[in-house]
Amino acid sequence: MQLSVGSRTKNMTQKPIWRALALGTFLAIGLPMTLNAATPATTTVNTTKLAVTDTHVTVGILHSLSGTMAMSETGPAQAEKLAIDQINKSGGVLGRQIKIIQEDGASDWPIFAEKSKKLLERDRVAAVFGAYTSASRKAVLPIFERNNGLLYYPTFYEGLEQSKNVIYTGQEATQQVLEALNWLAKEKKAKTFYLVGSDYIWPRTTNKIARTHIEKVLKGKVVGEEYYALGSTQFGSLANKIKMRKPDAVLATVVGGSNVAFYKQLNAVGLDSKRQLLLSLSVTEDELLGIGGENYAGHFTSMKYFQGINTPANKKFVADFKAKYGQKSVIGDVTQAAYLGPWLWKAAVEKAGSFDVNKVVAASKGLELKTAPEGFVKIHNNQHLWSKTRIGQAQKDGQFKVVYTSPKLIEPNPFPKGY
Numbered sequence: 083m084q085l086s087v088g089s090r091t092k093n094m095t096q097k098p099i100w101r102a103l104a105l106g107t108f109l110a111i112g113l114p115m116t117l118n119a120a121t122p123a124t125t126t127v128n129t130t131k132l133a134v135t136d137t138h139v140t141v142g143i144l145h146s147l148s149g150t151m152a153m154s155e156t157g158p159a160q161a162e163k164l165a166i167d168q169i170n171k172s173g174g175v176l177g178r179q180i181k182i183i184q185e186d187g188a189s190d191w192p193i194f195a196e197k198s199k200k201l202l203e204r205d206r207v208a209a210v211f212g213a214y215t216s217a218s219r220k221a222v223l224p225i226f227e228r229n230n231g232l233l234y235y236p237t238f239y240e241g242l243e244q245s246k247n248v249i250y251t252g253q254e255a256t257q258q259v260l261e262a263l264n265w266l267a268k269e270k271k272a273k274t275f276y277l278v279g280s281d282y283i284w285p286r287t288t289n290k291i292a293r294t295h296i297e298k299v300l301k302g303k304v305v306g307e308e309y310y311a312l313g314s315t316q317f318g319s320l321a322n323k324i325k326m327r328k329p330d331a332v333l334a335t336v337v338g339g340s341n342v343a344f345y346k347q348l349n350a351v352g353l354d355s356k357r358q359l360l361l362s363l364s365v366t367e368d369e370l371l372g373i374g375g376e377n378y379a380g381h382f383t384s385m386k387y388f389q390g391i392n393t394p395a396n397k398k399f400v401a402d403f404k405a406k407y408g409q410k411s412v413i414g415d416v417t418q419a420a421y422l423g424p425w426l427w428k429a430a431v432e433k434a435g436s437f438d439v440n441k442v443v444a445a446s447k448g449l450e451l452k453t454a455p456e457g458f459v460k461i462h463n464n465q466h467l468w469s470k471t472r473i474g475q476a477q478k479d480g481q482f483k484v485v486y487t488s489p490k491l492i493e494p495n496p497f498p499k500g501y
Contacts, residue, residue: 121177127436130230133181133206134437139174140181141166141424142201144212144222149189150313150338155214157368158236158420159184160407162211165424168402175428176437183207187214189312189338191221198222202229208437209234211423214416215337216240216284223248232439234423237416238363238385240287241496247439249426249446250466250494251419253386255291255501257492261471262361262384263295263333265486270359272330273302278320279335281309288335288363291501298500305329310336315343321351324358332360341369345377355380361473366414367480375480385415386469387456388482399455412480418455425451426461458491466494 124136133140143162145155166180174180183205185197194213201207202225209232213219216239226233226247233248241254266272275296279285289307296302305327308320317340324332336344341364348354361382367389370378389400389412399421403413426449431437434445443465450460459467468491474482 122435127176128438129436130438131206132208132437134178134208137178138181139176139178139208139437140183140205141427142198142205142207142210142212143182143184144187144194144197144201144210145214146189146218147186150340151187151189151214153372154338154366154368154414154416155187157412157414157417158214159212160411161403161413161417161421162424164403164406165421167406169424169428175431176435180424187212187218191215191217194218195221195225198225198231199229202226202231208232208439209427209442211236211420211427213237215282216287217282219248220283230439232427232442234420234427236420236423238419240284240291241498242287244464244466244496246443246465248465249423249443249461250496251422251426252416252467253469253471254466254494254496255288256495256498257386257469257471258363258384259288259292260295261488261492262363262473263292263300265384265473266331266333266359266361267300267302269486270331272359273300274305274328274330275302276306276324276327276329276332277304277335278306278308278310278324278332280314280337280340281311285309285335285337289333291498292333294501310340312338312340314340317344317347318351321347321353324348325351325353330359332358334360334362335364336362337364339372341365342372342374342377345373345381349377355476365476366416367412367482368414368417370476370480371412375476375478378476379478381476382485383474383476383482384471385474386471387415387418388472388474388484389413390474390481390484391456393453393455393457395453395457396455422451422454422459422467460491462494464494464496466496468493 128134145159146152170179187194211234214237236251238252238258277289293304365383430442430446434441447463459469471488472484473486475485
């Protein structure tokens with residue numbers, strides 16, 4: 083991957099700056115480079131008593147490795163460790179090797195809060211890579227802001243948030259949801275929609291935005307909206323309601339293990355992709371491992387990344403991931419967004435010449451990844467990423483065929499007017 087700062091991408095005469103920022107990401111796609119810079123003194127790069135020594139810097143990884151969300155969060159944790167392994171092999175960050183303290187949020191929001199407090203207050207980690215659901219993010223956010231910690235959050239989410247202590251490497255709603263609804267209306271002529279999701283903040287807020295867009299912008303109609311507790315497995319009644327109301331499209335925000343039962347029960351009443359248009363905002367390659375490609379084949383998903391993106395950078399990333407975690411492993415949207423976190427942190431730290439959170443955050447704004455696995459991205463001043471949106475159609479083999487890519491990067495807008 084290649085990095086640069088702000089909009090100065092054409093001025094390649096500033097070679098010392100570009101070379102310093104690009105080092106880690108060049109290595110991520112396998113180009114041989116070495117680190118020769120002298121290691122700066124700890125007293126100059128760590129003035130806020132973080133876990134930084136002359137030889138090491140400690141970071142945290144916080145995801146659900148157990149419970150209903152483990153099927154979605156294991157991949158992101160693996161990607162973060164892969165990125166950190168690659169960074170360490172390249173020479174580390176400011177000449178220091180990265181140590182990891184990994185904690186299990188156990189699909190329980192109070193546990194996420196407890197573990198984040200431990201990482202920040204006891205372990206004094208320089209950054210944390212993690213959280214997944216909006217409920218887990220909301221649970222840890224006050225702790226990061228109170229302790230001035232730094233969180234790299236990889237999941238697509240509902241927006242309506244901007245914190246000085248978070249770098250959001252996933253999409254917010256205007257990038258993912260609105261683009262998907264516009265595609266459904268234009269390409270599939272959808273006018274009536276059924277909204278169904280898990281019962282917590284992301285699906286409810288996302289569907290509030292979706293309903294507004296459907297009714298006010300698309301001049302369509304929502305014919306049903308329902309929510310189910312995390313971990314629910316009983317969707318037979320819902321499937322029959324969808325079958326009875328015959329919406330042009332179902333917009334699904336069901337998460338975690340519930341997806342397995344949801345799609346199997348839709349198929350059981352005849353609502354496969356041949357009979358019902360459905361687009362999910364949460365099913366990636368990771369979820370398809372549990373759902374089974376045959377139960378979701380033909381349905382659509384809106385994400386910024388799919389494993390099958392045909393670029394050299396993505397092929398290298400996929401090969402590296404499989405080499406580390408097995409040839410049967412798959413890579414979903416959040417897994418790729420999680421992989422970006424350590425690289426963006428490394429680039430910002432080295433641009434700032436410091437591990438201090440305030441300096442790293444200031445240095446992050448304007449950073450660009452030219453050859454990230456998903457393609458070109460950059461950090462907006464609101465600390466979200468500019469990125470493209472893609473629509474993928476699921477295949478029986480558990481992969482997606484990309485049927486639509488937004489023509490340009492979509493600017494992140496976490497506080498859209500009128501929504």
